[in-house]
Amino acid sequence: MSIVELSTETLPGVAISGLTIAYRTDAGELAAVSDITLGLPAGTITGLVGESGSGKSTLALSLLGAVQKPGRVTAGSVVIDGIGDITKLDEHALQSVRGAQIGYVFQAAQNSLNPLKTVGKQLLDLGRSHRVKDLRGLLREAKVLLSRMGLAAERVLDSYQHELSGGMRQRVGIMFALVLNAHLLVLDEPTTALDMITQANILQIVRDVHAERGLTTLIVTHDVGVVAEVADRMAVMYGGRVVEHGQTMEILGAPRHPYTRGLISAIPRLTGPVDAAKPLPGTPPTLGTIPRTGCVFRQRCPLRMEICDTVAPAMIGGVACHAVNETEQL
Amino acid sequence: MRGFLRRLAGHLTRGLVMIWVVVTFTFFLIRLMPGDPVQVQYEKLIAQGMSPDQAASATAVTYGFVPHGPVWKQYLEYLSGLIRLDLGVSVDSQGVAVADRVFGAMPWTVLLVLSGILVSFLVGVVLGVVAALKRSTAVGHSLSIAGSLLHGVPPFVIAIVLAAVFTRRYRWFPSGGQYNGDEVAPGFYYDFIGDVAYHAFLPAAAFAIASYGGWLLAMRSSVASVLGDDFLLAAELRGLTRMTRFRYLARNAILPLFTVLAISFGLVFGGSIFIERIFNYPGLGMLLFASIGARDFSMMSGAFLMITAAVIVANILADLLYTFIDPRVRRQA
Numbered sequence: 001m002s003i004v005e006l007s008t009e010t011l012p013g014v015a016i017s018g019l020t021i022a023y024r025t026d027a028g029e030l031a032a033v034s035d036i037t038l039g040l041p042a043g044t045i046t047g048l049v050g051e052s053g054s055g056k057s058t059l060a061l062s063l064l065g066a067v068q069k070p071g072r073v074t075a076g077s078v079v080i081d082g083i084g085d086i087t088k089l090d091e092h093a094l095q096s097v098r099g100a101q102i103g104y105v106f107q108a109a110q111n112s113l114n115p116l117k118t119v120g121k122q123l124l125d126l127g128r129s130h131r132v133k134d135l136r137g138l139l140r141e142a143k144v145l146l147s148r149m150g151l152a153a154e155r156v157l158d159s160y161q162h163e164l165s166g167g168m169r170q171r172v173g174i175m176f177a178l179v180l181n182a183h184l185l186v187l188d189e190p191t192t193a194l195d196m197i198t199q200a201n202i203l204q205i206v207r208d209v210h211a212e213r214g215l216t217t218l219i220v221t222h223d224v225g226v227v228a229e230v231a232d233r234m235a236v237m238y239g240g241r242v243v244e245h246g247q248t249m250e251i252l253g254a255p256r257h258p259y260t261r262g263l264i265s266a267i268p269r270l271t272g273p274v275d276a277a278k279p280l281p282g283t284p285p286t287l288g289t290i291p292r293t294g295c296v297f298r299q300r301c302p303l304r305m306e307i308c309d310t311v312a313p314a315m316i317g318g319v320a321c322h323a324v325n326e327t328e329q330l
Numbered sequence: 331m332r333g334f335l336r337r338l339a340g341h342l343t344r345g346l347v348m349i350w351v352v353v354t355f356t357f358f359l360i361r362l363m364p365g366d367p368v369q370v371q372y373e374k375l376i377a378q379g380m381s382p383d384q385a386a387s388a389t390a391v392t393y394g395f396v397p398h399g400p401v402w403k404q405y406l407e408y409l410s411g412l413i414r415l416d417l418g419v420s421v422d423s424q425g426v427a428v429a430d431r432v433f434g435a436m437p438w439t440v441l442l443v444l445s446g447i448l449v450s451f452l453v454g455v456v457l458g459v460v461a462a463l464k465r466s467t468a469v470g471h472s473l474s475i476a477g478s479l480l481h482g483v484p485p486f487v488i489a490i491v492l493a494a495v496f497t498r499r500y501r502w503f504p505s506g507g508q509y510n511g512d513e514v515a516p517g518f519y520y521d522f523i524g525d526v527a528y529h530a531f532l533p534a535a536a537f538a539i540a541s542y543g544g545w546l547l548a549m550r551s552s553v554a555s556v557l558g559d560d561f562l563l564a565a566e567l568r569g570l571t572r573m574t575r576f577r578y579l580a581r582n583a584i585l586p587l588f589t590v591l592a593i594s595f596g597l598v599f600g601g602s603i604f605i606e607r608i609f610n611y612p613g614l615g616m617l618l619f620a621s622i623g624a625r626d627f628s629m630m631s632g633a634f635l636m637i638t639a640a641v642i643v644a645n646i647l648a649d650l651l652y653t654f655i656d657p658r659v660r661r662q663a
Contacts, residue, residue, distance in 0.1 A: 064567055099569030112564035114578045116585070116657060129570040160657045176568055 013042035013184060013216030014063065019076035021058050021067055023287060030287045032058045032071065034240045037315065042081065045210055045217040047231030047248060049224055049263070051284040055240040060188050060220045062087070064102050065094045080184060100130050103177025105170070107189040112173050113161040119172055120157035123179070130180060138179065145175045149205050167198035171205065178209060185210070185217045191226055203230050224263060228252055236260045239285050239296030246318040256319045259297050295322065337653065341646045352638045356631045357408055361401070391419050417632040428632035431617060436636055438508050439606070439613035442530055443598050446537025451591060453538065454545020455584060461546060462553035474550060481543030486604035489536035493608050496532060503532050506610025533609045537598055548590060552583040585656055592648030596641035
């Protein structure tokens with residue numbers, strides 16, 4: 001559907017098209033990501049929002065060709081400028097691209113560092129794995145990055161993971177992702193499990209390094225607030241599909257898909273009564289309960305129509321919903 | 331370094347306290363044995379025509395304390411003897427100092443136990459990694475089965491089988507001794523070391539075969555759990571080479587096994603009684619076995635004490651080793 005739509009956007013840093021990723025389970029191959037077409041324009045920050053199990057992390061991993069077994073890409077492509085279709089690369093090519101051209105930052109609560117080695121030693125491992133000749137230069141670059149993020153670089157390089165706080169680990173994670181000059185940065189839940197002030201700090205850092213280094217950034221989160229704060233563009237995922245995407249301000253200002261609307265009205269406001277926030281009724285589907293035909297959201301949808309049971313809505317003008325398309329065409 | 335020294339001092343203190351507890355326990359245990367061996371020997375000597383004074387001092391030489399008088403006084407005398415490494419004299423072969431026999435037998439048992447444990451640890455760990463990485467293939471399954479199968483067989487059964495097959499049916503290995511005294515004299519040269527290894531091979535193999543299965547299974551589950559850790563995925567996403575990631579995996583997976591290694595040292599040391607007996611290998615276990623048979627109580631308590639001390643020292647060494655390989659422990663010290 002969207003080749004035309006992609007071409008209307010600026011030159012994409014990443015073009016995901018028709019991407020389907022399925023996990024092999026006892027009940028057969030189940031798609032965690034279905035037929036997603038999405039562009040990450042060069043130089044932008046894109047926020048990918050969704051509930052747990054919506055397939056957003058699987059999508060993020062696919063940008064590094066790192067969908068974990070028993071999952072695999074069953075259809076579609078992920079074309080990255082300067083690299084090509086990453087789903088077609090062999091293991092050796094993937095190894096040299098990861099870390100060097102695409103940086104990945106884990107959730108802070110996840111331990112992304114080897115607990116038995118200091119940060120500095122792991123940095124040297126990174127350099128050797130990528131055949132960096134000038135290891136001193138690499139250390140220098142790491143120190144610049146760490147100081148830039150407000151850390152005592154020397155001390156951090158000499159520390160083990162357990163000696164760093166959550167916020168420090170996250171900054172170290174960002175340093176690892178960028179120290180080899182990657183231009184595509186993928187952050188998976190970068191602020192989850194951090195306190196509010198640290199969250200704000202990390203987001204500020206993400207914004208700053210993004211601008212300074214001219215990155216293309218994808219930030220995966222379940223927190224609409226994070227997207228509102230940093231992302232130029234956003235995409236909303238539900239049940240393995242992107243249901244709405246576009247400029248962040250436009251979507252947050254006037255959400256069109258009933259799921260997006262539900263998400264936004266579920267956020268409690270700082271002022272006004274607490275119960276003004278309306279939780280979405282029902283629960284998100286799991287891998288096994290995602291509807292195979294029709295619209296994935298219909299069971300929780302207030303605008304459900306007959307056609308929703310049988311036909312998956314096409315992405316038209318940034319939103320995939322039969323009801324919305326019908327009313328907007330009127 | 332200062333942290334390390336403080337740690338070492340703490341360990342030594344605790345080790346000494348533990349040895350003291352065991353010594354006290356053995357002291358009273360012997361006094362509580364049916365028939366009170368101390369009293370029995372004392373009375374036997376009198377019956378043989380010694381004067382009570384002579385009998386008392388003869389018994390005192392044997393056990394390191396005077397057989398009558400207040401218990402606390404006997405206990406203190408015993409302790410002060412121990413501090414001078416005087417473990418008394420053998421009851422069975424009069425005039426032989428227990429300490430000499432025990433210290434003479436000790437190195438041979440340490441040799442068996444250490445080589446057995448190290449070989450089984452290395453083999454088990456390597457096979458465990460393979461079993462974990464190939465756990466859904468035929469290789470992985472058969473390794474796990476081989477591991478659990480032999481893990482269930484007690485070491486002395488394996489020792490009996492080895493002894494029967496390789497010293498009786500096929501006379502490939504010697505049927506006893508530490509080395510062949512007729513052919514080689516003790517010393518640090520190739521022939522002697524070769525002969526010692528030749529004699530120690532079967533007993534050490536019995537230890538190794540009996541315990542490698544445990545290491546295999548432990549390493550397999552440890553590797554499987556580390557494989558699920560986020561930092562390995564992170565390493566993959568940073569583009570670290572396969573070899574580097576394997577090193578990360580191996581070092582993290584082997585760590586919990588070191589604690590078990592220390593504990594197993596104690597178990598294997600205890601198990602050496604049977605193994606040495608079966609292979610006629612004159613070590614500490616054999617000494618203990620013989621002294622039990624001859625009701626040689628002073629020798630028994632000396633051997634007990636030595637085994638206790640060896641286990642405690644092994645634990646201390648393991649713990650210190652741990653501080654070198656796990657930075658989380660090191661920096662807290």
